[in-house]
Amino acid sequence: MPPITQSTPVIMWFRQDLRLADNPALNHAASLGKPVLPIFILDEVSPECRAMGAAQKWWLHHSLVSLSDDLKRLGVPLTLLRGAATDVIDALCQETGADSICWNRRYGAGEQAVDATIKSTFRGTAKSFGGHLLHEPSLVRTGTDMPYRVYTPFWKKFCAMGPPRQPVSAPKTLTPCVTLPTGDALDDWKLLPRKPDWSPSLAQAWTPGEAGAHQRRNAFLADNLRAYDTARDLPGPDRTSRLSPHLRFGEISPYQLWHDAFDTRHTAEGKAREIWAKELVWREFAYHLLQEYPHLDESNFNGKFDTFPWQSNPQALSAWQKGQTGYPIIDAGMRQLYQTGWMHNRVRMIVGSFLVKHLLIDWREGEKWFWDTLVDGDPASNPAQWQWVAGTGADAAPYFRIFNPIMQAQKFDTDGSYIHKYVPELKNLPAQHLPAPWEAPESVLRQAGVELGKTYPKPIVDHKQARARALEALNQSKDAIAP
């Protein structure tokens, strides 16, 4: 080891916090008056750490480009390293003499194990900070010091714990290291898809990076917060925040968004503000569940479902993934996902319910597909929402709650704008027939150039029959004894 001197650098380890503003670990690093060495590690080898899906990798690539540019503007370059994080950091300390490291906490079991190992073996000071969540998930406890399993009491307790701290601004300058360690070139990581390159449609929909996140935030606060409580449910106009991937990669701080929610410079009813704040806290609740139950993506939260007879049905699974089920609202959603790496939340519930209840396919198949295709694929929110839809989760939907894909389309895509956008083969079919094209008169179909079974699939299951079959199967298993 080189001798520890005044000029030894502090390592700022970026992970899921790819931003400069309101980044507590970065502010800490800046405050030490030492050279700052910002790094990002691509760790695909540490056990129990879930490898990113393809859409997330695309996002990560561009987010790292953006972070790297932003850091350069502060006078320090971002160093990219690859391998098991413990080994990488060991080697980095050997090379640079760094005796100090800091990061913002993460919450997957495998990731926490890695961080704990580094903290206990690091020769020097390793400091962690809270930046990803508004309250540490393990600190929200019931009156009897237990974790919560139901959202509303969690929300009440969350509010009773007092408001989250105010966001802090980015450091003005950082001191660079005199000599830099050797790092990787981002392109060598091959995070971008090729053969085929399906990313242009993602690039059209999104601007990864901190600047893009703030653009989205400003647009949301100016336009969509006002009527958020009602308008967020309609996938056609899509008045959601669309901030989920930016939050996933920490390009914007949840502290910033929490205080935005109650900022009176933006006009909105109290109801809209509260619903938006509650959405932020759903994310917290998902992490709370993940903390209590680290295998949230692998096993049923409710063990009664461990014996449930899920059906293996590769053809149906494939039709669902490709958006070829014959139910336009399902197909629109699945195609939006595949094309843009994102799906409106209302539609996520509808397609999730369809896979699990209508097709009786294991929710884990859906969770995996979402994980691979979503740019906002989140280790906590994704499995938590799938388990909720499937009825296997904490605070699960009751088993008899089966979304009707026809009725949902009528109710939430009344003008057909969502289906028209993502199912172009039905673009000439009048809105009233979009929820269930097989019920349209033959002449109307012909006039719209639709031939069911040729230009657009016939429904792969009958709603009424599938619903009855699901109720039967679920009814039988609800009395199963948890192991």
Place this chain on the structure above:
DNA sequence: CCTGGAGTTGTCCTA
């Protein structure tokens, strides 16, 4: 320890 109100997002049938 007991009590009792409450629980994200729906559907379908009946009156």
Place this chain on the structure above:
DNA sequence: TTAGGACAACTCCAG
């Protein structure tokens, strides 16, 4: 056309 109740009972959690 629309409003209301059944669907099931259970667990959670505060007081």
